[in-house]
Amino acid sequence: MSGLTREDVTGMILSAKRQAGFTWEGIAEKIGMSPVWTHSAAMGMNAMSQDKASAITEILGLPQEAALILQESPTKIWEQTVPTDPCIYRLYEIVGVYGPTIKALIHEKFGDGIMSAIDFDMSVTRVENPKGDRVKIEMSGKYLAYNAW
Amino acid sequence: MSGLTREDVTGMILSAKRQAGFTWEGIAEKIGMSPVWTHSAAMGMNAMSQDKASAITEILGLPQEAALILQESPTKIWEQTVPTDPCIYRLYEIVGVYGPTIKALIHEKFGDGIMSAIDFDMSVTRVENPKGDRVKIEMSGKYLAYNAW
Amino acid sequence: MSGLTREDVTGMILSAKRQAGFTWEGIAEKIGMSPVWTHSAAMGMNAMSQDKASAITEILGLPQEAALILQESPTKIWEQTVPTDPCIYRLYEIVGVYGPTIKALIHEKFGDGIMSAIDFDMSVTRVENPKGDRVKIEMSGKYLAYNAW
Amino acid sequence: MSGLTREDVTGMILSAKRQAGFTWEGIAEKIGMSPVWTHSAAMGMNAMSQDKASAITEILGLPQEAALILQESPTKIWEQTVPTDPCIYRLYEIVGVYGPTIKALIHEKFGDGIMSAIDFDMSVTRVENPKGDRVKIEMSGKYLAYNAW
Amino acid sequence: MSGLTREDVTGMILSAKRQAGFTWEGIAEKIGMSPVWTHSAAMGMNAMSQDKASAITEILGLPQEAALILQESPTKIWEQTVPTDPCIYRLYEIVGVYGPTIKALIHEKFGDGIMSAIDFDMSVTRVENPKGDRVKIEMSGKYLAYNAW
Amino acid sequence: MSGLTREDVTGMILSAKRQAGFTWEGIAEKIGMSPVWTHSAAMGMNAMSQDKASAITEILGLPQEAALILQESPTKIWEQTVPTDPCIYRLYEIVGVYGPTIKALIHEKFGDGIMSAIDFDMSVTRVENPKGDRVKIEMSGKYLAYNAW
Amino acid sequence: MSGLTREDVTGMILSAKRQAGFTWEGIAEKIGMSPVWTHSAAMGMNAMSQDKASAITEILGLPQEAALILQESPTKIWEQTVPTDPCIYRLYEIVGVYGPTIKALIHEKFGDGIMSAIDFDMSVTRVENPKGDRVKIEMSGKYLAYNAW
Amino acid sequence: MSGLTREDVTGMILSAKRQAGFTWEGIAEKIGMSPVWTHSAAMGMNAMSQDKASAITEILGLPQEAALILQESPTKIWEQTVPTDPCIYRLYEIVGVYGPTIKALIHEKFGDGIMSAIDFDMSVTRVENPKGDRVKIEMSGKYLAYNAW
Amino acid sequence: MSGLTREDVTGMILSAKRQAGFTWEGIAEKIGMSPVWTHSAAMGMNAMSQDKASAITEILGLPQEAALILQESPTKIWEQTVPTDPCIYRLYEIVGVYGPTIKALIHEKFGDGIMSAIDFDMSVTRVENPKGDRVKIEMSGKYLAYNAW
Amino acid sequence: MSGLTREDVTGMILSAKRQAGFTWEGIAEKIGMSPVWTHSAAMGMNAMSQDKASAITEILGLPQEAALILQESPTKIWEQTVPTDPCIYRLYEIVGVYGPTIKALIHEKFGDGIMSAIDFDMSVTRVENPKGDRVKIEMSGKYLAYNAW
The missing domain is CATH 3.30.1160.10 (Cyanate lyase, C-terminal domain)
Structure with a gap:
């Protein structure tokens, strides 16, 4: 009832990227931003401007609603106080x-x-x-x- | 009975540096190393080679024993899992x-x-x-x- | 051998303030700063400029070395992740x-x-x-x- | 069987707000409360009086049961002892x-x-x-x- | 140089009480307060008014400075998040x-x-x-x- | 396949109570126990005797199996070491x-x-x-x- | 000024036991208690009655004050939530x-x-x-x- | 697709035991083991031999696959560092x-x-x-x- | 919509291994790697090369997509800071x-x-x-x- | 009054080893044990037999009491749940x-x-x-x- 969530959008991006065989560097170039920022915003650790959100949505074939969510200010959460990876x-x-x-x-x-x-x-x-x-x-x-x- | 400790040497370095009006950049230059490494080794987060340990000891007027301790492999400990500073x-x-x-x-x-x-x-x-x-x-x-x- | 520490200076300030019967508001006014900043800097949570450090040292009768320490950038540490007070x-x-x-x-x-x-x-x-x-x-x-x- | 939960109501409010293009300030004004309190109560960190709960329910087109839940005393829980955002x-x-x-x-x-x-x-x-x-x-x-x- | 601390005063009270053979109930009665409050304030978990601080200081034969410290607002700290006793x-x-x-x-x-x-x-x-x-x-x-x- | 759980029963009790407009005091009186014990047992923090479990089941219109579960010795778990509410x-x-x-x-x-x-x-x-x-x-x-x- | 502490008494007991070559079983037998209780009380995890405190004090040659402390209700503290030994x-x-x-x-x-x-x-x-x-x-x-x- | 899990088997055992009105002591006797070991293995804290796994599966009417899972070496996990029950x-x-x-x-x-x-x-x-x-x-x-x- | 996850692939491997009656040593031998590395990569703690991923997928009868996922760099996470097993x-x-x-x-x-x-x-x-x-x-x-x- | 502690003995060993210019391998050879065990026992993580304790005491010139302490069963404590070094x-x-x-x-x-x-x-x-x-x-x-x- 409440539409897509951030997690849905992150999952869609990873899946579309894998199917299209894109790299983060390639996606970043297409939307005219750096690879670090692009990955970070795609993973929900930064908010996109309207045009960047539209661009990435189009490139990866995501639904319109995804572009709205990518523009929202994310709450940045990491679960592990000390990362194990x-x-x-x-x-x-x-x-x-x-x-x-x-x-x-x-x-x-x-x-x-x-x-x-x-x-x-x-x-x-x-x-x-x-x-x-x-x-x-x-x-x-x-x-x-x-x-x- | 067991002589100087790492903590003693760190304290001596900070005190001697303050009294001499040195900077970390200045000390680093004198011993021919980078400022990051120099500060880190002086604070007990890296071990010095014999010549660097002798050099810093001489420059700051520390006792001979300090040079020995600066060459030992330190156990790197930080107390705060999440730093507050x-x-x-x-x-x-x-x-x-x-x-x-x-x-x-x-x-x-x-x-x-x-x-x-x-x-x-x-x-x-x-x-x-x-x-x-x-x-x-x-x-x-x-x-x-x-x-x- | 390494002179006064931050903790020494904090203790001296609290003791001198008690003996002189000063308030934080009074001390702040004397050095021309706000009470919040003044208390915070006196407790080692902010660094003082040279003139403020000299002023408070003089007002409270602290030794010269205290003024030097009050100008250093403190490492801000709080011990309790969740405060109990x-x-x-x-x-x-x-x-x-x-x-x-x-x-x-x-x-x-x-x-x-x-x-x-x-x-x-x-x-x-x-x-x-x-x-x-x-x-x-x-x-x-x-x-x-x-x-x- | 047990009807709506707090989480359902929070999700409905966020979704309806997004679709209607409302702001928290706008919603707050409509129900005659401050933006801070309004957001906080909508997110389940404060309980609403009957008239405020009815007002927000009507404005956002929520079901009747939502108004009942918004009046209950919430158990205020935050998961992160130290917030990462x-x-x-x-x-x-x-x-x-x-x-x-x-x-x-x-x-x-x-x-x-x-x-x-x-x-x-x-x-x-x-x-x-x-x-x-x-x-x-x-x-x-x-x-x-x-x-x- | 900075005089007595809270911990000193707490230690003095416990020692004087043991030597005098007093009970908390007895001390509470002498200063006209409840046993719970009296123990709590003596242990540094509550501040005393001037007359209660003077009374307890006199009864237990503590130095004058102790009465001043007993009137200060204590910072209430407990070390164990989950008490083991x-x-x-x-x-x-x-x-x-x-x-x-x-x-x-x-x-x-x-x-x-x-x-x-x-x-x-x-x-x-x-x-x-x-x-x-x-x-x-x-x-x-x-x-x-x-x-x- | 394994029937009702404690959580199901707790949810049913809260829902039935809300729909019937009962209070904890009212329910407690009907089953002849104190409000503290009644709420606590209903929330799974105490076990009920057979007659109390039957009584509350009947009053709130719960299924027979609920009465069996209310008689079992619950494992008392609280998630938050330090409660945030x-x-x-x-x-x-x-x-x-x-x-x-x-x-x-x-x-x-x-x-x-x-x-x-x-x-x-x-x-x-x-x-x-x-x-x-x-x-x-x-x-x-x-x-x-x-x-x- | 405040006399012996629990820690002093524990240290004295361990030292006297080592010098006398006693075992816990031996000490327990001498004071007529079990080895578990005897060790536990000697380490400050249980309080002794007056006669047991006197007995152990005499056997190990401890000062009079130790017997008083051994009779006090200890606050049982263990530092490690999960023991490493x-x-x-x-x-x-x-x-x-x-x-x-x-x-x-x-x-x-x-x-x-x-x-x-x-x-x-x-x-x-x-x-x-x-x-x-x-x-x-x-x-x-x-x-x-x-x-x- | 991957069949039963340990959690499924545990749930089935508890449910079958409740419906059959068995006790742990009774089940233990039937499979010829102690009650402590029997409960522990049934809850996934110990592995069963083939014959014990078959016996308990038959007694409680569990599916064949359950007997296989009961023979695997369980990973013993407890969630609460300090148990609250x-x-x-x-x-x-x-x-x-x-x-x-x-x-x-x-x-x-x-x-x-x-x-x-x-x-x-x-x-x-x-x-x-x-x-x-x-x-x-x-x-x-x-x-x-x-x-x- | 986003296909298989790491967890799915891990579950499939464990299930297929159990049904086929394979051992880790056996699987390792078949793909020409050591048992330690093979188990670790199968559990998502190491990435496989293309040929090893294809080999294990074929041996265990997993879908094609599994081979892609087994080649990705896994994020290595362990939940328990201190393991309880x-x-x-x-x-x-x-x-x-x-x-x-x-x-x-x-x-x-x-x-x-x-x-x-x-x-x-x-x-x-x-x-x-x-x-x-x-x-x-x-x-x-x-x-x-x-x-x- | 209670003589040497484990920490004293550890400090003495490290100091004597540094002054004598010994290695762990060398010490281990002299007492006829492996280097791993020798270091571990010297650091208080294992107990020595009487002859090994005497041998190491003699080699490093430690006092007699040290040999007694090295034979006691140490309580093995590590402070950092997750080591930072x-x-x-x-x-x-x-x-x-x-x-x-x-x-x-x-x-x-x-x-x-x-x-x-x-x-x-x-x-x-x-x-x-x-x-x-x-x-x-x-x-x-x-x-x-x-x-x-």
Whole structure:
């Protein structure tokens, strides 16, 4: 009675992508956005603008209602406080080991504040290397200074 | 009776750095290493080689025993499963929101595997921007493919 | 050997305030800041500028080293995931009950984004009321829109 | 056999609102209540009086049974001890950072007691600002003094 | 340098009580308060008025500074989310088993609201019974109705 | 294939009660038991004797099988270690704040032992009061002395 | 200033026992109690009567004050929700695996109720067996029937 | 498509037992095993041999496939780290209070090792007692000595 | 609409294996891989190459789509932070007891680094022994040295 | 007053080993035991026999009392439910990923039972490999069959 849910739309996207043989990079290019943002928005971790939602809906052959849902502000939930998947856990471990270091260097370079996770972007690239190719992750977030009043 | 501990050495480094008015970038340059690694090793999250341990000990005027301890393999412990400091929490949040996306893109670009957090390096830089300067974090880790046997 | 710690300074401030019979409102007025920010910085949850650190050090008769520590970027740690003190728990309960509502209204009024807890200020006031005086808490944080890239 | 549940009614309200293109502010105005309370009661975090339940049922075209359920005292449950959604987490962070400060100022201004979260109201408004508009949250709760006996 | 702490005062009270051979009931009677409140305030779970703090300080031969600390608003902390002591656990179990029942009956008798734990009092008495004496606990808290606005 | 479950019976009772317009007090009176016990047993937190199970089944028009299930020893499970509902949380808070006090007074009045939560009864009543009516909760449990052997 | 603590007394007992070369069985016999109860009371998990406290104090050469502390009602605290020591964990595992079975058989043999952990005793014995000797643990607790009222 | 599950078989056993009016003791006798083991295996906490699985399947009129499932090695899972049911919690409490004592006595009587929870058996019996009948639980597990190599 | 899931494929494999009377060792031999890897990949803890996925699909008579899913990179999730099944718990216990020892010996033999869990293989074998057969687990992982930069 | 503790002895061993420039392998050889067992017993995770305790005490120049403590049955405690150190975490991850596989293969090869973690031994060796040396861990534990009774 209440129509599609976010989970339905996520399932449809994954299924249509598998059947069409698309990659995230390919889909991202088609809608003119980065692969990181595109995957994230498709999985319900970011909201799409009207035109991006229409574009992805058309490309993957989803119903009209899906475009509406892709524009809503999602409630971002992750179930595992500590992720068990080894690929994601390594990122968690990096935060544990290097978090205080990143904090110290932000304070040294900028002052008392943080890197925003909202006004934020990221890329993941493959870097060739004779000793074994490397994953390169680049994050950029606006510096936000603590307010004093 | 059992001499200095890791905690003692960390405290001595922070105190000597404050009194000398050094920065992490400055100390890193003096010992010929990156600021991220230097801070991390000084805080007991990485082990130093003999020459780096001697160099930092000399620069900061620490006792000989400190150089020995800085060369030991530390047991890396963080107390808070979810970090409360806002600057570090934002990094945890990024893992929660974008972790599955990074995983999906690594699989798309490399195959079934992960980015190593051991054969790994990182930098933190300040990027000028008219709308507000940005923190740039670059991580690079060797791709490790899952073994099948 | 490593001088004063944050905890020492916090203890000194509380002790000096008690002996001098000061209030937080009084101290705040003397250093020209709000009571919320002043208490928070004194307790190690915010960093002071040089002049505010000097001012409070002088007013309360603290040693010079205290002023240096009050200017450092503190690592903000709270031990209890769910606070047990009834006065603080009620605030946690408000977040549990009304958090999704605040989120929905921010999205309705602004779009997909959040209220910053960094570019942020707050006041606590007493409002007279014949049925019983009321506590008024006013928070103001910059709206931050999610980036798409 | 046991008729509608709270979850059914919440789903119906969200679906009807989306189809009718209503806003929470619009619905709130129609039933003569504030947007915060209206959203909260519609989501099952507050009970409605008979006339408000009838009004919202009529406006959104819900079945009669829905009005009965909206009048029942809901059991207020939130699943995540620490909320992961960034918009809601920032509120949790504010409680962690400023909770002890709010407590100290309530005690200074009122005596030993708390701000009620039951005899309580709240508003969320948009404040224009040349440096970026701000979210303003105002809470008001009755002061309750600890009893001694 | 910062004088007595709450913990010091609690320890002094317990020690002085043991040496003097007092009971909580006896101390309560001497200061004109109930045994429940008296024990609770002596253990740092409630604040004393000036005259009660002076009275107990005098009776137990504590230093002047103790009276000041007994008047401060304590931060109420319990370490164990689920208490292990069998005597206290049984109370926790009663909340688990009968909590929803108490809620249902409050709603039936009063409407949508709660029993205050702040405007609250309690007694513990021994009731003789041929099948074995019984512990009687009586709690009374002001009914607080949820506000709608 | 395996017939009704406890959850089915609980749902049927709530639904039948709502349709019949009964109160818990009314049902309790009809089966000659207290409202606390009646609600608790109906919700699956206590087992009924054969005659009480038959009585409530008849009054609410439930199927025969329901009476059998109401006589079984339920496994008492509560999902939330710390309850979030404000009405139930206040009871948890009372255990946290006053639990050690109740323990101390039981020891003072009885010796080393506890109040039973099994050989136990409870009532909830409304007490009129010009400053606002009060909820009165009375618990009575048999004193059990620790055995030494 | 506040004299001996429970922890002091526990430490003294362990030290004196080691120096005297006593066993728990030997100490238990000397004070005329069982080894289980004796160890448990010596470790602060049970209170001693005056004569047993005097006896053990004399046997082990402890100061007078220790006898007083051994008579106080201890607050029973265990730090690990799930014990890590393999010998103790196996007992926890038995509760996990066989707990529902014990419950089912108690209900079958007695009715709706529990085995008391207060009016309770236990023994640990060695049983010779050609396939390897066995540990035998016997527990006996009074059956307590749930009250209905 | 994948046939019966463990949960299905458990449900069938409970239902058939209720309809047949059997007791666990009765079923156990019919298959020639102890009541503790029989209940435990029927609930999926132990695997049955082929003949016991056939016997119980025949007695209770279960389908053939059930006998196969009852022979598989179950994965033993309990959801609640700390059990809430009062009857099972008391066993958990006994482990908390007496676990270190059992460990100490095993070490005193056997040496450095544990009681096996695998090569293990248990009985639950009713012991008549004029002061109230008692539950007797007897556990026997093979002593396993720690290996040194 | 979105076809088979991982869970479906896992269920099909277990069911087909049971009906065919295969063992893991047998299936592993048929597809030319080790039993550990084969079980792990079949349960969704490792991804298969195209030919292995085709082989197992054919052997067990699974639909074509299953082969596609078996090739996808699974998200490795385990629900229980501490496993309750005794067979798996013992492995967890070994990590708790011997983890620091393994770490110390790796550091002694290799330097500052770890054993990879990605470039990793394992076998489980039965070793005959007159005192009782033994389970032998052999793990081999590439040594990864911490990077310094 | 109560002499040395386990922690004291552990600290002494680590300090003496560092000063003497010993390795674990060297110490193990001197006392005629394996390196894994030697490190584990030295760190308080296993008890030593009298001769091994005397040997290690003599080799490292520890006081006589240390030998007594090394012979006591230690209570094995690890603080972190999920270890954060990357070297130890990888072992935890292996249990999470491969635990159910090890269980399935044990059942296939032996029947319903487990690998003992008590009658257990382990080795850690370095295996040369042109693609990078490998860590080899071999565990061997006695198979224990579940008892049926």
